Amino acid sequence: xxRLKIGLVRTPLYYFYLFLCELGxxxxxxxxxxxxxxxxxxxxxxxxxxxxxIGVGSLPIVTLTGLFMGLVLALQxxxxxxxxxxxAYIGRAIGTTVIRELGPVLxxxxxxxxxxxxxxxxxxxxxxxxxxDALRAEGSDPVEKLVEPRLIACLIMMPVLTLICDxxxxxxxxxxxxxxxxxxxxxxxxxxxxxxxxxxxWGGAIKALAFGFVIGVVSCYSGMKTSFGSSGVGxxxxxxxxxxxxxxxxxxFLITKIFIxxxx
Amino acid sequence: xxxxxxxxxxLINATIGYGDLTVVNHVDMVVYxxxxxxxxxxxxxxxxxxxxxxxxxxxxxxxEIRIHRENIVPYQERExxxxxxxxxxxxQHGALFDSMTVGENVSYRLRELEMTTPDKIDQxxxxxxxxxxxxxxxKLKPAQLSGGMRKRVAIxxxxxxxxxxxxxxxxxxxxxxxxxxxxxxxxxxxxxTQRATMLIVTHDVESAxxxxxxxxxxxxxxFIFDGTxxxxxxxxxxxxxxxxxxxxxxxxxx
Ligand SMILES: Nc1ncnc2c1ncn2[C@@H]1O[C@H](COP(=O)(O)OP(=O)(O)O)[C@@H](O)[C@H]1O
Ligand SMILES: [Mg+2]
Numbered sequence: 001x002x003r004l005k006i007g008l009v010r011t012p013l014y015y016f017y018l019f020l021c022e023l024g025x026x027x028x029x030x031x032x033x034x035x036x037x038x039x040x041x042x043x044x045x046x047x048x049x050x051x052x053x054i055g056v057g058s059l060p061i062v063t064l065t066g067l068f069m070g071l072v073l074a075l076q077x078x079x080x081x082x083x084x085x086x087x088a089y090i091g092r093a094i095g096t097t098v099i100r101e102l103g104p105v106l107x108x109x110x111x112x113x114x115x116x117x118x119x120x121x122x123x124x125x126x127x128x129x130x131x132x133d134a135l136r137a138e139g140s141d142p143v144e145k146l147v148e149p150r151l152i153a154c155l156i157m158m159p160v161l162t163l164i165c166d167x168x169x170x171x172x173x174x175x176x177x178x179x180x181x182x183x184x185x186x187x188x189x190x191x192x193x194x195x196x197x198x199x200x201x202w203g204g205a206i207k208a209l210a211f212g213f214v215i216g217v218v219s220c221y222s223g224m225k226t227s228f229g230s231s232g233v234g235x236x237x238x239x240x241x242x243x244x245x246x247x248x249x250x251x252x253f254l255i256t257k258i259f260i261x262x263x264x
Numbered sequence: 265x266x267x268x269x270x271x272x273x274x275l276i277n278a279t280i281g282y283g284d285l286t287v288v289n290h291v292d293m294v295v296y297x298x299x300x301x302x303x304x305x306x307x308x309x310x311x312x313x314x315x316x317x318x319x320x321x322x323x324x325x326x327x328e329i330r331i332h333r334e335n336i337v338p339y340q341e342r343e344x345x346x347x348x349x350x351x352x353x354x355x356q357h358g359a360l361f362d363s364m365t366v367g368e369n370v371s372y373r374l375r376e377l378e379m380t381t382p383d384k385i386d387q388x389x390x391x392x393x394x395x396x397x398x399x400x401x402x403k404l405k406p407a408q409l410s411g412g413m414r415k416r417v418a419i420x421x422x423x424x425x426x427x428x429x430x431x432x433x434x435x436x437x438x439x440x441x442x443x444x445x446x447x448x449x450x451x452x453x454x455x456x457t458q459r460a461t462m463l464i465v466t467h468d469v470e471s472a473x474x475x476x477x478x479x480x481x482x483x484x485x486x487f488i489f490d491g492t493x494x495x496x497x498x499x500x501x502x503x504x505x506x507x508x509x510x511x512x513x514x515x516x517x518x
Pocket of ligand 2: 308311312
C-alpha cells in the first residue's frame with residue numbers, strides 16, 4: 001500500500017486515492033456511529049440536552065425560514081396561477097412544494113448552518129484541547145459519549161423542526177392568499193389539507209430524517225477530524241456546513257427520484 | 265540490580281508517527297516498577313507522541329509496546345480500555361472536560377467504571393483535591409481556572425482512581441515560578457507517598473534532574489542518552505551537552 005502511495009504522489013490518481021480513503025473513513029465512522037446509536041447503552045440525559053440545543057435552539061431560525069418561504073411562495077404562485085386563471089389552486093401549489101421539497105430542504109440547511117456548525121466547532125475545540133484523547137485515556141469511547149447523543153438528537157429533532165417549518169409556511173401562504181387575492185380561508189386550508197396525503201407526508205418526513213442523519217454525521221466527523229492549530233476550529237465548522245448542505249441537496253435529488261419512481 | 269525489578273512499560277524497536285510522518289524511529293526504552301523516568305527533549309521532537317502510543321491512542325508502525333509484559337499494539341479499543349485503567353495521563357494543558365465541573369472531571373473514571381459507591385467517590389474527590397491544594401475548587405468550571413490550577417486538577421483526576429502508573433506531559437512547562445514549584449513538590453510527594461511508577465515528559469532540564477531516577481534524551485527520533493541523572497551530567501556526547509547547556513555550546517562552537 002505504501003509503495004502504491006509513493007508511486008502515485010501528485011498525480012490525479014493520487015488525489016482520487018486520497019478521496020477514496022476519506023470516503024472509506026467517513027463510511028467507517030458512520031458505521032460505528034450508527035451502531036452506537038442503535039445499541040444500548042443510551043445516554044438519555046446527554047441526548048436530551050443535545051435535543052434542547054439542536055431543536056429548541058434552531059426553532060427561531062426555522063420558524064422565520066418557514067414564514068418567509070410561505071410568503072414568497074404564495075406571491076410567486078399567484079403570478080403563475082393568474083396566467084392560467086387558476087389562483088384557486090394556490091393552497092395545493094404551496095402545500096405540495098412545501099411538504100415535499102422546500103420544507104425539509106430549507107429547514108435542514110438552516111439546522112446545518114446553526115446546529116451543525118455548533119456541533120463541529122464544539123468537537124473541534126475538544127479535539128484540539130486534547131479532550132477527545134483524554135476521554136479515551138479515561139476509558140471512554142468518544143463516539144458513544146459525544147457522537148451518539150448528537151446524532152440521535154439530530155435524527156429526532158429534524159423531522160419535528162421540518163413539521164414546524166411546514167406549518168409556518170402554510171400560515172405565511174395563507175396570509176398572502178387572504179390579502180392579495182382575497183381567497184376564502186376555508187378554501188385555502190381545505191386545498192392545503194387535500195395534498196397532505198400519507199405519501200407526501202411520509203416523503204417529507206423521510207427526507208427530514210435523512211437530512212438530520214447527514215447533518216449529525218458530517219458535523220461530528222468534521223469536528224473530530226480537525227487538524228491542529230488555531231485555524232482548525234474555523235475550518236472544521238466551514239467544512240461541516242458546506243459538506244452538509246451539498247450532501248442534503250444531492251440526497252434530496254436521490255430521494256425524490258426514488259419516491260417518484262415508487263410512490264408519488 | 266535493575267534487572268530484578270519488573271518492567272512496567274517497554275518500548276521495543278518502536279517506530280511511531282502520524283500517517284507519512286515518522287516521529288520516533290526504532291527506539292527502545294524501559295520503565296521499571298516504582299521508578300520515575302523522565303523523557304527530555306526539545307519541543308516537537310515527539311515526546312507527547314511516545315506517551316500517546318503508550319496509552320494506545322496511536323499505534324506504532326513497527327515494534328512492540330509492552331505494558332506489564334503485554335504487547336498492546338495489536339489490541340482493540342476494548343482491551344486498551346483495560347490497559348488504560350491501570351494508567352493515568354496528565355495532558356500538557358490539562359485537557360479537562362470543559363462541559364463538566366472540577367469535581368465531575370476528577371471523579372470521571374470512578375463514575376464511568378463504577379469503581380465504588382457515590383459516597384466513597386465524593387470522599388475520594390475531596391481527598392485528591394485536598395492533595396493538590398484545591399479544596400474549594402470542586403464546583404468551578406475549567407474555564408474559571410488558571411493554567412496552574414488546571415494542571416493540578418488534571419493531576420487530581422489522574423490520582424483519583426489510584427493508578428499504578430502516571431504519565432505526565434510537560435507538567436511544569438509554561439507555569440509561573442510558584443506553580444512550577446508547587447507542581448514539582450506535588451510530584452515528589454506522589455513519588456514518596458504513592459510509590460507510583462512515573463513517566464514524565466519535559467524539556468525542563470533542571471526539573472528533570474530533581475525528579476528523575478533515570479533519564480532518556482530524545483533527539484531527532486532517537487534516544488541519544490539513557491541513564492541516571494549523575495551519568496547525564498558526566499556524559500560527553502556533543503548532542504547531549506548541546507541540549508543541557510545550549511549557551512555554552514553556542515559559544516564553544518564560535
Ligand atoms: N495529531 C498529529 N497529526 C500529525 N502530526 C502531529 C500530530 N501531533 C503531533 N504531530 C507532529 O509530530 C511531531 C512531534 O510532536 P509531539 O510529540 O507533540 O512533540 P513534543 O511533545 O516533543 O513537543 C511534531 O512534528 C508534530 O508536528
Ligand atoms: Mg508535547
